[in-house]
């Protein structure tokens with residue numbers, strides 16, 4: 528597992544949370560103990576196929592872990608003035624709440640209806656508000672790009688994007704801080720070696736629990 532993960536954007540070691548070896552060791556232990564990485568043949572939300580699926584919610588179902596990870600992510604942004612955290616439902620909600628709690632700001636989320644990402648529930652994004660976008664796992668960043676459009680339409684200011692895990696290199700026009708760089712290979716379906724071996728394909732994350 529060590530070769531597949533590394534901490535990025537680590538702040539100075541005086542910080543007891545993000546960037547310390549102890550914190551990184553805890554994250555690795557949580558991933559193993561809580562079996563957050565599943566093995567099989569998966570089609571990811573991005574359309575890519577992978578032998579591995581990282582189910583971040585296996586970690587976030589434990590409030591103590593969600594709080595530690597949210598705190599570590601918040602620490603990377605505490606020098607910036609942030610007015611509001613915006614996350615993406617459903618995966619980003621628990622984490623968004625924790626990041627916001629550590630930053631001492633409020634948290635709202637965007638959600639999909641009929642495939643379209645929307646601001647609902649009378650949540651508001653005000654003109655000039657300084658927004659931190661929070662996502663649990665980034666693969667292609669497609670959903671985040673949709674979120675950016677919504678926030679720009681509201682004339683708010685995007686300070687940056689905070690993600691727990693990145694599975695692929697993704698570029699945004701805003702500062703991106705990722706806690707954990709998870710180097711798990713993904714494939715376009717046309718060149719997927721698991722498809723070639725006819726391994727049964729499954730859609731993770733949405734299936735009913737056994």
Ligand SMILES: [Zn+2]
Nearest residue numbers: 576719721722
């Ligand atoms: Zn495949």
